[in-house]
Amino acid sequence: MMNPANELLIIPFRQEDLASVFELEQLSFIDPYPWWLLAELARKNPTTFLVAKLKDRVVGYAIIDGSEDYYHLVSIAVHPDFRRAGVAAGLLRALEERLTDGATVRLEVRESNDAAIKFYLKHGFEKRDIVPGYYADGETAITMEKEGRKES
Numbered sequence: 001m002m003n004p005a006n007e008l009l010i011i012p013f014r015q016e017d018l019a020s021v022f023e024l025e026q027l028s029f030i031d032p033y034p035w036w037l038l039a040e041l042a043r044k045n046p047t048t049f050l051v052a053k054l055k056d057r058v059v060g061y062a063i064i065d066g067s068e069d070y071y072h073l074v075s076i077a078v079h080p081d082f083r084r085a086g087v088a089a090g091l092l093r094a095l096e097e098r099l100t101d102g103a104t105v106r107l108e109v110r111e112s113n114d115a116a117i118k119f120y121l122k123h124g125f126e127k128r129d130i131v132p133g134y135y136a137d138g139e140t141a142i143t144m145e146k147e148g149r150k151e152s
């Protein structure tokens with residue numbers, strides 16, 4: 001198995017990564033984001049759309065979309081062959097290093113998504129609300145939040 005600390009590179013998304021991110025999105029979600037939306041999120045968030053690369057391969061990505069008064073963790077996904085090896089943790093850490101104004105980070109997660117809920121709890125997110133029917137297929141969302149770090 002890889003040694004993430006040595007081999008994993010976490011860098012801002014570039015246009016050339018779009019096909020790999022799109023493929024990862026298909027592998028990871030039953031309701032993947034369309035190509036145009038990923039492209040739009042990339043355009044809007046040049047410093048908070050990050051990819052994790054192992055050699056030259058994109059094995060994970062994460063996107064935070066800036067809002068008026070909070071940050072929205074829109075998506076985080078890791079290729080199934082590379083899960084449970086700290087890739088998502090590395091992506092989240094790198095994103096958090098870029099957010100220094102203390103604003104809260106929010107996200108929604110499917111209530112059945114145990115792996116993601118455990119991941120977020122492990123990284124300091126707290127459950128906030130339950131939103132029945134949030135997803136197109138009718139599944140309930142759990143919203144979670146983490147207070148942002150403020151650099152003085």
Ligand SMILES: CC(C)(COP(=O)(O)OP(=O)(O)OC[C@H]1O[C@@H](n2cnc3c(N)ncnc32)[C@H](O)[C@@H]1OP(=O)(O)O)[C@@H](O)C(=O)NCCC(=O)NCCS
Pocket residue numbers: 028029075076077078079082083084085086087088089090108109110113114115116118119120122
């Ligand atoms: C959620 C996801 C991003 C985690 O990525 P990852 O790189 O495997 O996560 P990491 O290796 O950094 O973190 C592992 C931790 O997350 C949690 N976790 C991850 N997968 C888990 C699983 N299958 N079962 C239980 N806990 C799990 C645990 O807390 C684990 O810590 P541990 O190994 O010490 O028990 C990944 O499972 C994924 O891409 N899932 C599909 C997409 C998705 O659901 N994204 C979230 C949308 S809201």
